[in-house]
Amino acid sequence: MLDRVTSSATIDNKMASAASTQPSAQFADITRNDDTLRRFLHGLPGVDQVGAEARAASLGTRSIKTTAKAWAIDLAIRMVDLTTLEGQDTPGKVRALSAKAMHPDPADSTCPATAAVCVYPDMVGVAKEVLGNSGVNVAAVATAFPSGRAALDIKLADTQDAVQAGADEVDMVIDRGAFLSGRYKQVYDEIVAVREACARPDGSSAHLKVIFETGELQTYDNVRRASWLAMMAGGHFIKTSTGKVQPAATLPVTLVMLEAVRDFREQTGVQIGVKPAGGIRTSKDAIKYLVMVNEIAGDDWLDPDWFRFGASTLLNDLLMQRTKLTTGVYSGPDYFTLD
């Protein structure tokens, strides 16, 4: 991500500034303590639940066909963080997944690679070995994922362990207990600390995605507040869910987060990415998300640097639809590799 900057000069600058200066500096007054944070976060415009859900549903009725569909499917493949986060994961499975991430459709060399492979920290080395410099990143979930219930030093150690093993991206979870009980400063400080723990000895840094677990935050107002909190703390991406709690990613939750990153860039010039994760299984779903990205945040976000899908089964459906578009016929699931 940071080392694979896009061609656009504007984006380069924005990314550079996001990397070099902690945006926290310009929010010093807001982030001083729980009270100042509370005043700011609760002063954000509210989200009307009915209206937000209606807007998401109406965007879901866009009809994406033919060339637009083909373009969207390839983009969606490039945005997939191919994920396996199971206790029963084996090095063999992670190797297979990594191979698939590089060549999702072995029968078609025009099929793009996914953005990343997302694994637990102990599997980072295995994935890295396969992926090498292929351009497919390794993302590691850290900070006592998925519950986040551990002491800060353990979360930081978890993060450092993943980064040392070669993780390009770290997906952290926020402390939902602290957030829901109003200890915003604690959540903020943790994100800042984890971001610092993402630093590598050479001065570069792993990219930080901040997971809210929106299924536990419950309200859209909370999602908007968590988004601003994470953006002010210097997260590079905001992410909906771990995939371990239902509901995981939904269109309206992602809508609220896309509005947040759009507004944040307008105020600060810093662009933040968005990653819905969990529950996105079909190409149709993925395309609905892309329409939403396009019409809410704008087409600057239509890039794997700025939007990701955290998913395990989505990729195969994208591949099936892709094959259908190019060959005109559906092939059965047996023609695509199991993850």
Add this chain to the structure above:
Amino acid sequence: MAANKHSTSSTTQARFDYAPAPESRAIVDIKPSYGLFVGGEFVDGHGRSFKTISPSTEEVLAEIAEADEADVDNAVKVARRAFRTWGRMPGSERAKYLYRIARIIQERGREIAVLESIDNGKPIKETRDVDVPIAAAHFFYYAGWADKLAYAGYGTTPLGVAGQVIPWNFPLLMLAWKIAPALACGNTVVLKPAETTPLTALLFAEICQQADLPAGVVNIITGAGSTGQALVAHPDVDKVAFTGSTAVGRAIAKSVAGSHKKVTLELGGKAANIVFDDAPIDQAIEGIVNGIFFNQGHVCCAGSRLLVQESVADEVLARLKRRMATLRLGDPLDKNTDIGAINSAEQLDKIRELSDIGEAEGAGRWSPPCELPKHGFWFPPTVFTNVTQAHRIAREEIFGPVLSVLTFRTPAEAVEKANNTPYGLSAGVWTDKGSRILHMANKLKAGVVWANTFNKFDPTSPFGGYKESGYGREGGRHGLAAYLKGEDL
């Protein structure tokens, strides 16, 4: 507009260009010419014929018979004859026909939606998701009342023959609003659809045949103003129901004054959409857009005056403009079209004239960059800023995609400005504060007050105006009152 490059970024990546996604026209069968639907069958009219065109292409769709006075008289006679059996039929039996009609509307929903888009110019997205489902819902709803009239509190005796004249903005939906309660109460109907949009009413005539509705219970006569005049003035009509402009409504009220006829009028509006500084801003923007750009602004209850609290005015306006730039204007049959064609050349002239006046009076005019199709009648979504109560665009109903933005400082000022209009059909209030919603709803002189939403319609909810927006209520239990003789003695 989305049809053009609107992004301000300097990215070089390909944009997400939505490929055309047109709904197929193959499902509709438009005949070269249509007669009048009287006594359960299509008959030739005695008047001349006129053409109905597609406003998005100016293509001639069909020749339509124009009913003259003799045709109107015949239709009313046929309806009177049918009333003798229909009016005495048990409500539970009438309900069966209404349920059947409702189901056929659902079954033929795609066909109706496509035809409505072609004849009216409105986007298929709206005919498919709004017009057709709500029209069916009205028939279902009033079917349920047919055998329960005794519990509604307006008596159980029907009036007789209802003469109904409907507008072109929601052709089938307004037909449903008129016909469903009339039939449920045991009246028979002579209905005249608008001159520019007769096709779905004529399709509805086919649906009546398909439903085996007894002949003469529903009669559809087509024509222009003179046909409508002859209908409402006919001495054997017991009930006049009209939706349309205040000028025509006033003429109808005069023509029926002193007669036995019961009248309901649903006329113009100049609704205030009031945004307070504590509103859920992103949803308020959607509500503003939906309030004025839904159906090209051809909505009597459109939120054509945006009253926004000073402290958030700049932010709201900036967000509104950004949102307007994503609206997709074009082919009404494309499933991704948000804004379709203006219904007629005449209406387009009126919108242009009032917009030019707005500019001449000093208001700031803005539309997103927008390429209009070469054929057909089109007007870009437009917003006027620095509008005052004294501007004509803040007072007169434009009936197009044109929004006037005014500001206010205090809730009292918002109420004063909102009510300072001869109309009183609808209003919108946007605030996170529940108590303020209730306060505003009490103060606003409007038949419908929407809170944190706009342009929501449901058959269970009565709809109608204050002041020059008309009288009587349509929809809900209240809608029955217009078609019954009152408490049985």
